Amino acid sequence: MAGWRDAMRTLAPGLAGVAIVLAIAALPLWAEALGDDSRGEMLFQRHCSACHQIGPEAVDRIGPRLTGIFGRRAGAIDGFAYSKSMTRMGSDGLTWTLETLDPYIENPKALVSGTRMNFRGLAGGADRADLLAYLRAYSDRPRDIPEAEPTARKTDHDLDPAILGIEGDPEYGEYLSSECTTCHQRDGSDRGIPSITHWPAEDFVLAMHAYKRKLRPHPVMQMMAGRLSNDEIAALAAYFATLDQE
């Protein structure tokens, strides 16, 4: 497909005739502003295609098909065995857009803690923009998918290592955790509300910051995390880490 695009770019519009009109319908030129989709295709082959297919004939394999991923609710393909975490994010309202796919591809666990996607993430912002440009070409009405802000490609969603490195005060964390246990059960039961026990501290911190920045959709969690400072999130992580040792 990307080869088609390259060919189209080199043709003068007047010479292309009907073929160009059809091609534009399938793969509009204005999609290119996001990133280099031919490079994106290469990245897709390298990182994604072992598990995912994309295109009109794509089917679900180890991972769900990625055709039409933009605008799709997380966990929405009928019959695909998503993780509980992904299904929950979907019903919370997580929808795949430039804004959410970018941090997800950068570090899947920041958005979906229990995702089955065994992928460590794509650190480079330019790589992600190229990959997203490629994925977008296979979504419905790609021209309606907003272009990334000029700064978005450079956005580094990764938490500042200084934030991840904060030593939390477990005693403070214990007090703060009493707000969590109004809903989340200490015994790890996860009916209706996910368990937060035995959770690696770093994943916990990443998840809380994703809520704080409203990348994760749940309104209660956005509110609870939104008023926690970096120190308070670290304190909670430190406290929950002591629980794991019990």
Next chain:
Amino acid sequence: MTLNRRHFLGSGLAAGLILKAPEVLGQARPRVVVIGGGAGGATAARYLAKDGKGALDVTLVEMNPIYTTCFFSNLYLGGVRDFESLQQGYAQLSGMGITVITDMATGVDRAARTVTLAGGTVLPYDRLILSPGIDFVEGSVPGWSLADQEIMPHAYKAGPQTQLLKAQVEAMPEGGTFAMIAPPNPYRCPPGPYERISMVAHVLSQKNPTAKILLIDPKDKFSKQALFEEGWAKHYGTMVERIGPDFGGANVEVRPGSMEIVVDGEVTKVDCCNVIPGQSAGQIAQIAGVTDDKGWAPVTPDAMKSKVDENIYVLGDASAQGDMPKSGFSANSQAKVAAMAIRGELTGSKVFPAKYSNTCWSLLAPEDGVKVGASYEPTPEKIASVESFVSATGEDAALRKATYEESLGWYAGITADIFG
């Protein structure tokens, strides 16, 4: 003994000694008495015992041996939850060293710092926590008094009243009329009046589809109004008719003897009438003399301490604290702040800045759940709302179902947090 302890507690050093060597001081552990074993009182007792690690002598006084939660009691009315699922016991709290006394507190001597129980027991305290919930304002609904509760139930203290209301709804004649006299602000919620309307409508739409519901409301507007009205229209068509103050909803009288309601002078015969009167702090707060002229107990926003007596804390529905609703979630949140403050005072433990929060889920129909919530922080004047959210109208069925399932998780979570 009491004097000695007071003397000791005057210095942080001595407080530290108590913390480090409770086995030596034995009987001299500071005493906290908690009145009311609901969401506020039981949470406070549990957190004092759990985090105090034996440094405090905690007594919980509750008149019911089994507690029935007001939250989710509407779901029982709607037939989506059984009565037993609302019932919580105190065995876990006893098991963690809390003295649980089944009795009613009838007196508080603030000078002597003692509580008297109906059974005659006198309990001395260093700190007293009052979490008595609500009582009704006499005469707030003309024609109705507590003596009429068997004919026109309030069902606003969960238990036999809730069972009675359910039986009355189910016994309504075909095409009969259910009326609710909704309360003025401020009112306890849950059990929310409007969720109750939804659940009664659900039952009637299944068993008695030509029945009518009259909601007589003295208030111009109410929480989650757009969501409820959308839900009622969607699930129950024209069954629910709300009569607001512009049509006489604030000018109402009831006649339990003839099962009539009089709205703006117009008499209507009804088959079931749920009267939810105006409310005030539970009676013991009034007996203790910590309530204001509006009938609620003013507290400090940073710790829930009574503004009248520094040895008393008031939690939950009974308190006048600012922006938080009178919900079990709020009471649970406030109890944790108060427990931390009391431990700080009595044992010298660290005290952190107060944070409060609340979320209220409501069920519009089975699996159609909505929610509203906010976070709160103390300001010098009151507990003030910082950030809030509410479900949107027009949400899809999957999200509403997830919201309902989340509320089930919350019920399990908060009852474990309150009762152990």
